[in-house]
Amino acid sequence: MSEVKIVIAGARGRMGSEAVKLVEETEHFQLVGVIDHKNEGMRLNELEGFTADVPIYTDIDKCFFETNPDVLIDLTTPEIGKVHTKKALQNGVRPVVGTTGFSEKDLNELQQLTEEKGIGAIIAPNFAIGAILMMKFSQIAAKYFQDVEIIEQHHDQKLDAPSGTGIKTAEMISAVREEKQQGHPDEKEIIEGARGANLNGIRLHSVRLPGLIAHQEVLFGGDGQTLKIRHDSYNRASFMSGVKLAVENVMKIDLLVYGLENIIE
Numbered sequence: 001m002s003e004v005k006i007v008i009a010g011a012r013g014r015m016g017s018e019a020v021k022l023v024e025e026t027e028h029f030q031l032v033g034v035i036d037h038k039n040e041g042m043r044l045n046e047l048e049g050f051t052a053d054v055p056i057y058t059d060i061d062k063c064f065f066e067t068n069p070d071v072l073i074d075l076t077t078p079e080i081g082k083v084h085t086k087k088a089l090q091n092g093v094r095p096v097v098g099t100t101g102f103s104e105k106d107l108n109e110l111q112q113l114t115e116e117k118g119i120g121a122i123i124a125p126n127f128a129i130g131a132i133l134m135m136k137f138s139q140i141a142a143k144y145f146q147d148v149e150i151i152e153q154h155h156d157q158k159l160d161a162p163s164g165t166g167i168k169t170a171e172m173i174s175a176v177r178e179e180k181q182q183g184h185p186d187e188k189e190i191i192e193g194a195r196g197a198n199l200n201g202i203r204l205h206s207v208r209l210p211g212l213i214a215h216q217e218v219l220f221g222g223d224g225q226t227l228k229i230r231h232d233s234y235n236r237a238s239f240m241s242g243v244k245l246a247v248e249n250v251m252k253i254d255l256l257v258y259g260l261e262n263i264i265e
């Protein structure tokens, strides 16, 4: 594979700093710049903990103009991630987006823009291969068990709830099961939120605690039995083989792919 020139947005973050390491360690990847909301004009290796000698930009258009990247990896926040993804597509740069918290409307807009531009884009709520399998296995199980609740657990610095993975899992399950209102038909929440969020009748519960990284259990119930499908990420390195796969694949496609399950066999 020929060399892929990459810009990372959110490089100082928990995920972004891991992605910088991945790009530096991968022979056919080249880091050409990073996008930050501060440190304009500095080099990344001037910041503690980084060795890559690449420019830091606060202006994404300037970054794309000066570095001419093939791919933008975005690991920022829901609000800014959307702006970056649009800007990338408008500049002919293929986005690989791990940032979560995009609405259905955002995804539709990005899909339309990708079609207009005719270049590849990947938005993946979870890059960990084990998490992709958890979602796939849950989709299979949902054909046999109609009643399901999702419990996702994350560190307490997470901005969005439910998690992108929780939402994607519920969407994948919804695609194969008839909508069902679960629990007792007359149930009442004594305290608002007790039954969690509701996506097509599937309840999603979000736990936020220090000490956690990213964990999800999909809990199915049937007559006299339950089935639990669980995935745990214990560090951010767990996401990096998926980031690598996404960067390699985004160079070969000309449409928007939402979810890594669509590019792994």
Ligand SMILES: NC(=O)C1=CN([C@@H]2O[C@H](COP(=O)(O)OP(=O)(O)OC[C@H]3O[C@@H](n4cnc5c(N)ncnc54)[C@H](O)[C@@H]3O)[C@@H](O)[C@H]2O)C=CC1
Residues within 6 Å of the ligand: 009, 010, 011, 012, 013, 014, 015, 016, 035, 036, 037, 075, 076, 077, 078, 080, 097, 098, 099, 100, 101, 124, 125, 126, 127, 128, 239
């Ligand atoms: N798809 C996946 O597998 C995973 C996705 N995530 C998602 O990735 C995103 C980042 O997560 P973390 O690294 O934990 O967050 P973080 O808070 O550690 O990092 C976010 C970074 O974005 C930067 N940032 C904020 N505003 C910016 C702007 N205007 N321009 C450039 N950079 C800006 C911050 O300075 C920070 O360095 C979140 O949306 C999270 O849900 C996290 C883990 C795995």
Ligand SMILES: O=C(O)C1=N[C@H](C(=O)O)C[C@H](O)C1
Residues within 6 Å of the ligand: 100, 125, 126, 127, 154, 155, 158, 159, 162, 163, 164, 165, 166, 213, 214, 215
């Ligand atoms: O913010 C995180 O940490 C994570 N976010 C993603 C999500 O919202 O699903 C992926 C993973 O769960 C970690």
